[in-house]
Amino acid sequence: MKKFITKKSEELFQELSQYLVDGVSSSFHKAENESYPIAMTHGKGSKLYDVDGNEYIDYIGGFGPMILGYAPEAVNVAVKKQIEKGSQFSTPTQQLLDLSKKLTEIIPCAEMVSFQSSGTEANMHAWRLARAYSRKQKIVKFSGQYHGWSDEQKISITANADTFGTEKAPSRIMTTAGQRKAATDDVIIASWNHTDALETLFQQKGDEIAAVVMEPYMCDEGPIMPASGYLEKVRTLCTKYGVVLIFDEVITGFRMALGGAQQYFGITPDLSVFGKAIAGGYSLSMVCGKREIMNCGVHPSGTFNATPIAVAAALATIEELSKPGIYEQMDKLGEMFCNELALLSKKHGIALYTEHHGGIIQLEMGMERAPKDYHDYLNHANIQMYNALYLLMRDYGVRITSSRGRIYLTTAHTEKDIQKTMEVFDFVLPMLKTEK
Numbered sequence: 001m002k003k004f005i006t007k008k009s010e011e012l013f014q015e016l017s018q019y020l021v022d023g024v025s026s027s028f029h030k031a032e033n034e035s036y037p038i039a040m041t042h043g044k045g046s047k048l049y050d051v052d053g054n055e056y057i058d059y060i061g062g063f064g065p066m067i068l069g070y071a072p073e074a075v076n077v078a079v080k081k082q083i084e085k086g087s088q089f090s091t092p093t094q095q096l097l098d099l100s101k102k103l104t105e106i107i108p109c110a111e112m113v114s115f116q117s118s119g120t121e122a123n124m125h126a127w128r129l130a131r132a133y134s135r136k137q138k139i140v141k142f143s144g145q146y147h148g149w150s151d152e153q154k155i156s157i158t159a160n161a162d163t164f165g166t167e168k169a170p171s172r173i174m175t176t177a178g179q180r181k182a183a184t185d186d187v188i189i190a191s192w193n194h195t196d197a198l199e200t201l202f203q204q205k206g207d208e209i210a211a212v213v214m215e216p217y218m219c220d221e222g223p224i225m226p227a228s229g230y231l232e233k234v235r236t237l238c239t240k241y242g243v244v245l246i247f248d249e250v251i252t253g254f255r256m257a258l259g260g261a262q263q264y265f266g267i268t269p270d271l272s273v274f275g276k277a278i279a280g281g282y283s284l285s286m287v288c289g290k291r292e293i294m295n296c297g298v299h300p301s302g303t304f305n306a307t308p309i310a311v312a313a314a315l316a317t318i319e320e321l322s323k324p325g326i327y328e329q330m331d332k333l334g335e336m337f338c339n340e341l342a343l344l345s346k347k348h349g350i351a352l353y354t355e356h357h358g359g360i361i362q363l364e365m366g367m368e369r370a371p372k373d374y375h376d377y378l379n380h381a382n383i384q385m386y387n388a389l390y391l392l393m394r395d396y397g398v399r400i401t402s403s404r405g406r407i408y409l410t411t412a413h414t415e416k417d418i419q420k421t422m423e424v425f426d427f428v429l430p431m432l433k434t435e436k
């Protein structure tokens, strides 16, 4: 197997770095352990093509939006049609009605919807709604979970075993220079997947807590499933203490199931936030939920909310995802991916663990079981080995997310892609032995 030559990517990055801060337009676009990111020219289906002419099988999916693969025909047609009519009116449209109605039919908690352009903005709006409705101020956020990059949101996200604190007292970790610490004063950091800790917190501070916000399947910083009965218990506690339960489904939405994780797990939050895959590659996000909360007097603003292009893309994406067999096919490919990788791990004597849910595959290196919580993950997963794997896979033509063990399937992936991916794993896994 030949290592890819990526010289033009390197040169482009060096030149870009003179003009663009960090040489990239988002911190997501370059992994910490890579000296330069690969620059792409185009993508189609499950493949991306770089400036040196290399073809990659891609499992990053533009960090989530590309659930239908790259340049999906149905979305292209809908967007081209809308471009001819105009990209931005700042008025209601018939399509906006069609989309709003459709979303209330497919998302369990959605009695009403509100559109924004990014997950960060939608979470910001959801937190504001919860505060206005409950007339309380505190938001419970779990360590290791990411909800956006505003001052209030970007707290206690990444950590390592030394900085994490304890399960009972997770650390408050500011994330960036320039972050206004006071903005996080009303955010309480808790440990996810621990019902007793949450119950104690509610007993002590329930009359101050406006909302609990969580990814129902923790995904952003590395996938961890909710413990058996956890979501049910949180639902019960929130109802008992008058706390708004917000599911951040920016990743899980349209990916675990058409109706998101709330459909997958059968637990209905009060509010929910969607983004990424909702519009198959165009900027759209949404808050949805109970009518009485959505309608409690908080008015969303935003010049680019629900542009006609994004609405057209979302309608086309949802129509594609509604076709029979779509999620079953992703499930089948996920099963194949996990089973074959487990065999390769045995063959090469490398400890790893995989499982899959809808269009999400989780991969832990150095563990042979699923992590119970973020603490367990930080203490037991071999993150260094995963990072080395990320670079090696990239060098031989397979793109998986760096550091986090989160692998996205799309409707465009095929069994042939999985087979080719396994050939690359088979080739690179033995090179990881030094990372043990």
Ligand SMILES: Cc1ncc(COP(=O)(O)O)c(C=O)c1O
Pocket: 117, 118, 119, 120, 121, 123, 146, 147, 148, 149, 215, 220, 248, 249, 250, 251, 275, 276
């Ligand atoms: C779970 C989750 N919530 C919110 C966000 C923020 O979304 P955006 O990057 O669109 O602002 C992300 C982004 O990665 C996310 O993974």
